[in-house]
Amino acid sequence: MSLFDFLTIPLFQKALIGAFLSGAGLSLLGVVILNLNLTTIRFALMHIGLLGAAIAMVLGFSPLVGAMVGILLASLLLGPAGDFLNMDTGVSGVLFMTGSLGLAFLIFYKAGVPAMDAFALFSGSILALSTIEIWVIGGLGVLMILVFFLFYREIQMVLFNQELAESLGVPAKGIRNALLLLTGLAIGVNIRMVGVLLVDAAVLLPAIAALSIAKSLRGALILSAFFGILSQVGGVAFSMAYDCPSGASITLAAVLMVCLAAIYGHIVKSIRR
Amino acid sequence: MTQEAVVEIRGLVAGYGRHPVLHKLDLMVWHGEALGIAGKNGAGKTTLFKVILGLIAPLAGSVSVQGQMLDTPRVRRLVRCQIGYVPQLHTPGKMPVSVHDAVLMGRWSKGLGFFKRPTMQDRQKVSEILQEIGMSHKEWQEVHLLSGGEQQKVSIGRALVREAPILLLDEPSTYLDHGSQAEIIELIRTIQLKHHLTLIMISHDPEHLEGMSDRILLLKNGRLEER
Numbered sequence: 001m002s003l004f005d006f007l008t009i010p011l012f013q014k015a016l017i018g019a020f021l022s023g024a025g026l027s028l029l030g031v032v033i034l035n036l037n038l039t040t041i042r043f044a045l046m047h048i049g050l051l052g053a054a055i056a057m058v059l060g061f062s063p064l065v066g067a068m069v070g071i072l073l074a075s076l077l078l079g080p081a082g083d084f085l086n087m088d089t090g091v092s093g094v095l096f097m098t099g100s101l102g103l104a105f106l107i108f109y110k111a112g113v114p115a116m117d118a119f120a121l122f123s124g125s126i127l128a129l130s131t132i133e134i135w136v137i138g139g140l141g142v143l144m145i146l147v148f149f150l151f152y153r154e155i156q157m158v159l160f161n162q163e164l165a166e167s168l169g170v171p172a173k174g175i176r177n178a179l180l181l182l183t184g185l186a187i188g189v190n191i192r193m194v195g196v197l198l199v200d201a202a203v204l205l206p207a208i209a210a211l212s213i214a215k216s217l218r219g220a221l222i223l224s225a226f227f228g229i230l231s232q233v234g235g236v237a238f239s240m241a242y243d244c245p246s247g248a249s250i251t252l253a254a255v256l257m258v259c260l261a262a263i264y265g266h267i268v269k270s271i272r273r
Numbered sequence: 274m275t276q277e278a279v280v281e282i283r284g285l286v287a288g289y290g291r292h293p294v295l296h297k298l299d300l301m302v303w304h305g306e307a308l309g310i311a312g313k314n315g316a317g318k319t320t321l322f323k324v325i326l327g328l329i330a331p332l333a334g335s336v337s338v339q340g341q342m343l344d345t346p347r348v349r350r351l352v353r354c355q356i357g358y359v360p361q362l363h364t365p366g367k368m369p370v371s372v373h374d375a376v377l378m379g380r381w382s383k384g385l386g387f388f389k390r391p392t393m394q395d396r397q398k399v400s401e402i403l404q405e406i407g408m409s410h411k412e413w414q415e416v417h418l419l420s421g422g423e424q425q426k427v428s429i430g431r432a433l434v435r436e437a438p439i440l441l442l443d444e445p446s447t448y449l450d451h452g453s454q455a456e457i458i459e460l461i462r463t464i465q466l467k468h469h470l471t472l473i474m475i476s477h478d479p480e481h482l483e484g485m486s487d488r489i490l491l492l493k494n495g496r497l498e499e500r
Contacts, residue, residue, distance in 0.1 A: 035368045154387070157378050159368050164431075167326050167358040169350060169382035215369050215415060 006240040011127055015246065018129045018137050019232035022193055022202060025141020026186040027228025028148055030207025031220050032179045035159040041078065044093035044100075045184045046199050048074040049191045051100035051107075053121050058111040063121060064133050064192040070100075071184035075177075124195030124247040126236060137189050144182060148221055151175070156217045193232075194247040201251035206231060209254075209261035213268070227257045277304040279439060279471045280325060284334035287317075287324050293332055294320045296495035307465055307472040309482030311500075312492030318475040321492070322441050325473070327353050338439070354382050357432030359442040362425055362449070369415045372408055372427055373399055379431035398434055405467075406430045406460060422453025426460065433464060440465075442474040447481050458484040 006012045033042050052070020053063035078092060108118045120128075129137075148155060157165035158175045165172040183203075190202040210223035235250030280302040288294040294317040302308050312318050323329040324336055327349025336343045338352045357379065373396075380395045403409045406426045411419065416427055425445065432440050445461060446454040462485060465472055475492075476482050479500065482489050490497045 031368075151387070153378075153381065153391075156370065156374070157381065160370050160375070160378070161360065161363065164358070164360050164378070166328060167353070167360065168378065169353050211367055211369070216371060216374065217368060220369060 002241075012236075012240055014129050014131070014134055015126045015236050016233060018126055018134050018193060019236045019250070020229055021134070021138045021141040022189060023206070023228030023230070023232035024225050025144040026137075026189060026203065027206040027224045028144050028221050029179075029183045029186040030204045030228075031211065031217070031224050032155075032159065033183055033204060034207055034211060036176065036179065038180065038183060040093045041180065042183060042187060042203070044078070044097040045071050045074055045187050046191065046196055047097045047104070048100045049184075049188045050121055050196045051104040052188075053191060054104040054107045054113070054118075057113060057117060057121075058107055062130070062133065064136065064189065067188040067191050068136075068185060071188045072181070075181045075184040078180075120195070121191065122195045124191065124193050124198060126193045126246045126250075129192070133192060137193075140185055140189055144186070145225075147178075147182065152218070155179070159217065194250050198247045198251045201247075201254040202228070202232065205251075205254035205258050209257045212258075212261045212265045227254070227261070231257050278302065278337075279304050279306075279339060280473070281337045282324075282334065285324065285331050285336060286333040287320055287329055287331045289320075289329075294495060295324070297334065298496055300490075300497055302471060302473055304471055305465075305469060307461075307485055307487045308474070309479070309486030309489040310473065310475045310492055310497070311479035311482060311489060312475070312477065314477055316492045317495055318477075318492055319443065322358070322443060322473075322475065325441060326356060326358060350382075354435070355437050355439060357435045357437040357440045359425075359428045359432050359440065359445060361443045362421055362428070362447075367417060369417070371413050372403065372416060372419070373412045375416045375427050376402060376430040376434050379434035398436075399430075402430045402434045405433070405464070420453070421449050422456055425449065425453070425457055429457075429460060429464070433468070438469070439471045439473070442472065444476050444481070445474055445485070447476055447478065454481075461485050 033039060049067035049071045052066040052068070054066070056063050056066020074096060078096065154170050154175055157168065157170050158172050162172045162176065186203055187199055190199045194202050206227035207220070207224045209227045210220045214220035214223050231254035232250055235253035236246055238244065238253065239246040239249035278301050280300065282298060282300040285295050285298040286293050298321070310318060310321070320329065324331060325338060327343050339355055341348055341352055343349050343352060376399045377391055377395065380391065380398070400409070403412055406429060408423065408426055408430060411423065416424060419427065442461070446457045449457060461472070464470065472485070474482055474485060479489050479491070489500045491500050
């Protein structure tokens, strides 16, 4: 079966649409994670998303919805929980991460979730996206693009220097929390598509590639979306054509982007010198 | 310098949560004055700046800037437009921001704001300021690729582009090499005279304030003392 034959099958059409929407909209958040140093928090959110998905699976709901609800609650609770426990957000993130991972395994064990179903959460299943899930991914992607378009200057200031943004009158904390929430939701969606283990490939790697060659935030966002689309759609297409796991194909495509961008950045720097 | 108080603080108690850092602090800053405030780390210098900027509400006492009491969030927001703030030099992240855009940020809440895009006048103003601080030739270079002295100039440019009569400078020359320090001190003196600015500068070391200040106060145990 050729790639074009696959494109006539609704299952693969949905996967490609999901990959395009996720690449275009959700990859933008990688730029936020890298610049606001949210790497520990995003790791916590990934695992809380896993717990939410595990609970949803046991209760018979969509794992995507479960992951999103879990992450939504965690985004709202991480800050206050850290204050209550007198820990910084990074440390409370570690607590949430390990706690939710332990709880997820306990739920899988006690509810007798088949190993393959549990494994699907770790590796993702873009080919199993439902129409509703496509709408959720599309809606979230559009929301991300809209947020960055409407609040570009404010986001730029917060990413550049939060203290400075505050002194200029920008509601920096509010913007930071909103970005944290959006980051959580993007992670939730990508857990469904590429799995917990490979979320970084979908969210962070396009941004890493973009930031290694961009000369402005606008450029970084556009390139991040471009690399996101290329790696996600390219990865899915590759997995169809060569019968490979989709999550792993997306990840390797994203790794390739980072390598090529780094080489390009290095060459440009050498020429400038 | 004239005997018109630009900043007037009486009996200020301020801090974080239940722990006051400033205890019954009094301060008058006169129009056109260059005031230096020195104090050890943790003495409350940054807290004092945050109070003047309206980012922290006083626990007790009164603060007025340009004759306006900072007693409501609305007034604090309005007063913030009349202040240019140069934060401590920090290591910038990897986010690419051009010198032009970094200075343009200073127009926020002056001309720029939510759903307001920069106008030709905003851009024109940025170009004028870059000319003045000697950074026109690096207008489109990324800030994180500049030297410490150049980054400090960009910070000063961002404060100037607000066209504010008061400038707050946090450790303006502390983390720079000798050459850059002299350049920054010269620049601060020049812009003060040209724009008739009132300057308040803080540093952990009084020596760093000497070339730029008309008088220097010491912040000790939450109160100000003459040097």
